[in-house]
Amino acid sequence: xxxxxxxxxxxxxxxxxxxxxxxxxxxxxxxxxxxxxxxxxxxxxxxxxxxxxxxxxxxxxxxxxxxxxxxxxxxxxxxxxxxxxxxxxxxxxxxxxxxxxxxxxxxxxxxxxxxxxxxxxxxxxxxxxxxxxxxxxxxxxxxxxxxxxxxxxxxxxxxxxxxxxxxxxxxxxxxxxxxxxxxxxxxxxxxxxxxxxxxxxxxxxxxxxxxxxxxxxxxxxxxxxxxxxxxxxxxxxxxxxxxxxxxxxxxxxxxxxxxxxxxxxxxxxxxxxxxxxxxxxxxxxxxxxxxxxxxxxxxxxxxxxxxxxxxxxxxxxxxxxxxxxxxxxxxxxxxxxxxxxxxxxxxxxxxxxxxxxxxxxxxxxxxxxxxxxxxxxxxxxxxxxxxxxxxxxx
Numbered sequence: 001x002x003x004x005x006x007x008x009x010x011x012x013x014x015x016x017x018x019x020x021x022x023x024x025x026x027x028x029x030x031x032x033x034x035x036x037x038x039x040x041x042x043x044x045x046x047x048x049x050x051x052x053x054x055x056x057x058x059x060x061x062x063x064x065x066x067x068x069x070x071x072x073x074x075x076x077x078x079x080x081x082x083x084x085x086x087x088x089x090x091x092x093x094x095x096x097x098x099x100x101x102x103x104x105x106x107x108x109x110x111x112x113x114x115x116x117x118x119x120x121x122x123x124x125x126x127x128x129x130x131x132x133x134x135x136x137x138x139x140x141x142x143x144x145x146x147x148x149x150x151x152x153x154x155x156x157x158x159x160x161x162x163x164x165x166x167x168x169x170x171x172x173x174x175x176x177x178x179x180x181x182x183x184x185x186x187x188x189x190x191x192x193x194x195x196x197x198x199x200x201x202x203x204x205x206x207x208x209x210x211x212x213x214x215x216x217x218x219x220x221x222x223x224x225x226x227x228x229x230x231x232x233x234x235x236x237x238x239x240x241x242x243x244x245x246x247x248x249x250x251x252x253x254x255x256x257x258x259x260x261x262x263x264x265x266x267x268x269x270x271x272x273x274x275x276x277x278x279x280x281x282x283x284x285x286x287x288x289x290x291x292x293x294x295x296x297x298x299x300x301x302x303x304x305x306x307x308x309x310x311x312x313x314x315x316x317x318x319x320x321x322x323x324x325x326x327x328x329x330x331x332x333x334x335x336x337x338x339x340x341x342x343x344x345x346x347x348x349x350x351x352x353x354x355x356x357x358x359x360x361x362x363x364x365x366x367x368x369x370x371x372x373x374x375x376x377x378x379x380x381x382x383x384x385x386x387x388x389x390x391x392x393x394x
Contacts, residue, residue: 016344017381021374022164022192022322023348024214024221028272029375032218035275039268046264048243058267065274066257072277072284073211074200075227082226082260083270087191088114089237090210090226093260094187095119095158097234098208101126103155106148106184108140108170109133109360110163113353114210115189119158134360137313138166142174149182156185161193161209165357165370166312167319169197176205185232191215195280196291196320196374201227208232213269216320218276218375223269226260238262287375294382295321295373301386302371307393311361311368321377324352324361324368329393332367339369343388347371 018026039061047058062083070078084090091114099105099122107119109131123129132148134140140159149157157179162169176186185207193199195216201209209227213219228234239252240262252259280287296315303310307328313319326332336349350367351358358364371385 016340016346017384018346019371019373019377019381019385020346020348021215021377022352022370022372025216025218025374025376027376028220029218029276029279031279032220032272032275035271036220036268039271043267043271046243047267049264061271061274062265062267065270065277068274068277068281069211069217069225072199072217072281073194073209073225073227074202076202077230079256080228080230082228082257083265083273084224084226084260085222085266086214086224087189087210087212088224090224091115091189092118093226093237094208094210094228094234095122096237098185098187098232099127099155104128104130104152105156105158106130106132106145106154107158108145108160110138110140110165110168110170110357111158111160111354112164112189112191112357113355114191115158115160116356131356134168134357136311136361138163138168138311138357138361139313140168140170140175142171142178145175146178149178149184154179154182154184156187156207158187158189160189160191161199162190162197162320162322163312163354163357164192164322165324165352165354165368166361167192167322168313169193169318169320172206173204180205192320192322195276196288198284198288208234213273213276216374217273218279219273220269223266223273225273228256228260234260236260236262291321291373291377294377294379295323297379298371298373298382298385299323301382302389305386305390305393308389311363321373322370324363324370326363326366326368327393332369335369335389335392338392339385339388342392343384345385345388347385 043058045054047062066078095118179186188209191212194211211225213223214221242258310325332349339345349369
C-alpha cells in the first residue's frame, strides 16, 4: 500500500484535507460507524438494566468492547478498565480520586489542561505541585524526574505518554521505575499515544493510565477509558445507579468496573470504541508503519520551507504523528485560516489546550499551527499541505 488505511473511503467521504487527527480522528472507519448504528438500533436497550434479550445483547456488546480494549492495551483483567466520557474525565478521576491535601506530586511541563487544571484545583486545597521542565523538543528526561522525586517525599509522578503539541514520546517505563523505586505512584495521560503507539500497560507497569477514545483509537467523541492497576483504591467521582448492587442503598458498589461507571453508559460510543480497538488489533503494525511513513514526509517537507520552524524531536527520533510549526512571515491563526479557506486543509492553530507545553517550547505568546496525521491521511494530503504552505509563505 502507498497510502494510509482507509484512504479510499476517507477521500470519497470528505470535502477537505483533514490533518487535525491530534484533536480527533476523522472520518471514522466504516466498522466504527456500523458499530455505533447497531448499538442504537439492534442493541438499543440499557446494558445491565434488564434480563430481556435486547438488554442482554447491549451488555454483551459492552463486555466485548471492554475485552477488545483490554487486549489492545495489554491489560490482563478487563475489569481494570473503566469506560468514562473521555480522557479528561479519566484524568480528573485518577487525580482527584488519589490525591489529598498534603500530598506532593511531580509533573512534567508538557501536560495538557486535562491534567494541569485539575492539579491547579487540587493545589488550592493543599496538594503541592512541582513541575519538571522538558527540553525544547518537548521531551521529558528521566534523570530530571528522578532528581525531582528524590528531593522530597512524593505521592505521585504524572506524565503524558506523548505530546499533543510536538509529538514527543516520553520515557514512561523509565519514569515509572523511578516513581516506584521512590514509593510514588505513576499516573499517565495517554490521550495521544493509544492507537498511534503499541501501548502495553502490563509492560509499562503504570498505576493509572487515561485513554481518549476518539483520537488514535478511532472511536466516536464522548467515550474514553481509565486503567487502574489491580488493588489501587481510587475514590469515585460520581455515585449513582450501576444496574446492580442496589441493596447497598447509599453506598456505591466497590467492585470494578461498576464503581466508576455510575449512570447509563454511552453504549453507542463504547461500541464504536470497541470496533476501533478490534481494527487496531487486526492491522496495528501495518497501520502504524504507514502513519509514520506519511508523517516523516510531512515533517521533512515542512522543515524545508523557508522561514518555518518545526518543533519536536529530530526526524530520526520516535514520535507520534503530530507536529507544530511557526513562520516568521505570517502569524499562526492567519496560516490556519488561509489553509482552510483557500486550500481546504483543516489544521489547528493556537495553544492546543496545552499552555504549559507552549511555554516550554517558547510559543506561549504566538501559539503554533499543528498538523496531525492519522487514519485516512495520504501522501497526497501531505504533498498538498506542503505545497499550500510553501505558496502561502512565498
